[in-house]
Amino acid sequence: MVRMNDVTMVYDSSGTVALDSVDLAIQDGEFVFLVGPSGSGKTTLMKLITGEIYANAGTVIVNDFDLSTIKRRKLPKVRRTLGVIFQDYRLIDNMTVYDNVAFAMRVVGASNREIRKRVPYVLELVGLEGREKRLPSELSGGEQQRVAIARALVNNPRMIVADEPTGNLDPVRSLELMLLFEKINEMGTTILVVTHEKELVNAFNKRTITIDGGHVISDGMDGYYSYDIE
């Protein structure tokens, strides 16, 4: 879950107001699209949720952790409840598919036995069985993104945050990926997807939050914008 109350974020270096008094709530188990044009504040919102940056004002609560007051050394605890997915996959090039996923479990101190049991299960869930020994460079974009999803999922997070996950994929692969997110959501994980893709958002009947100029301008089930932003 995410709860933002009156959150304002101004970047010191440029003085840019990225978010201006934003109120937002995402409940456990929801599937939410976050949309908006470039520079609207989407990435800032994502970074606030993952604890990469701190808000200048207001409160940000993620999975019961208050990020407005949390100490830096406590951040790993918050991040273990999140699975983060990026547009550029961010896989480790010299590690196999299996190791890329197992690595995330090792980081949180899982035993080898747990890793051996959980990784094949997650890889099967995302449709990558039989690809365990491949390197990321030997996979297609869609497959690489599935590895990233498997890595995000492997520690059983309460919420998955995906930043433009389909940005580098063709429409068919994008749709497949969204169906995968839907499947994961049905298993109980909260999903927050940041995207630009109108067709994709409109193909799913999900809650869509639109942000522009640092303000939430619409929040509902009526698909991608009631009016054109771009």
Place this chain on the structure above:
Amino acid sequence: MIREGFRSIKTHGFMSFATVTITMACLIIIGSVALLSVNIDALIKDLENQNEVVAFVDENIAEESAAEALGSALAAVDNVESVEFVSRAEAMDNFMSNYDEDLMEGIDETVFRHRFVIHLEDIAEMAQTKAALEAVDGIVKVKAHLEYADTFVTIRNVVSIITLVLTVILVFVSVFIMSNTVKLATFGRREEIAIMKMVGATNSFIRLPFVVEGLVLGILGGGLAFLAEWGLYSVLTGRLMGTLTGSFITMVPFKSVMLPVLVFYLGTGILVGVFGGVNAIRNYLKV
């Protein structure tokens, strides 16, 4: 986490190789200059020791045993390293061995005085020691080549300063090169660190494999440099001793400097490896 460190060395094979090689090269350069300095110092000391002081015994003390008894008083003087008694008979023999026997016809040993050949600990204090020796009862004259002593002291000081400055410069340059290599090795891993942070790794979890890695690479670099230096030094000593120069110069055996060289190499390797690595990733941890 220790396994993570070893695994990381294997995964980043080329950068590990580069770190070890650069550490090794830098240490060998520093070590060679330091060993050269040790040898020059030993050589000068050796030459200094050949510069002896001679103390002549009063002619009135004719009795050999009485003259020899003065030795303990001389040995008690500050800065005296060794005292060797030479009787007037021995002195005459030595003298005659250098000259034609005819020249000495009709001259007996009483022409010579009993004497002591004295070696000093530090020839820089030769003038003071000479005065102290002259003050000993029963000694009438002390012959010392003060001018040579001054020259040696000057040479020794100049050489010491040059080698010290050179070593300090080399240490700075090497530490700079080594830490930059470590920095370069970790730079390629900032993405890996960012991912680790994103999936919830603590800073100590990220740091520890780097510590293990730095430790292993440091020991490896330092150890290999030590073996290489040992080999090089032995080959060089062997070659030099086989030539004409070898008959004038005695090189310090490697065994006598082995321990300090090993400690310095391993210490520097570990310090640069561990602190260089931990310091280099500090910035990447701030996400």
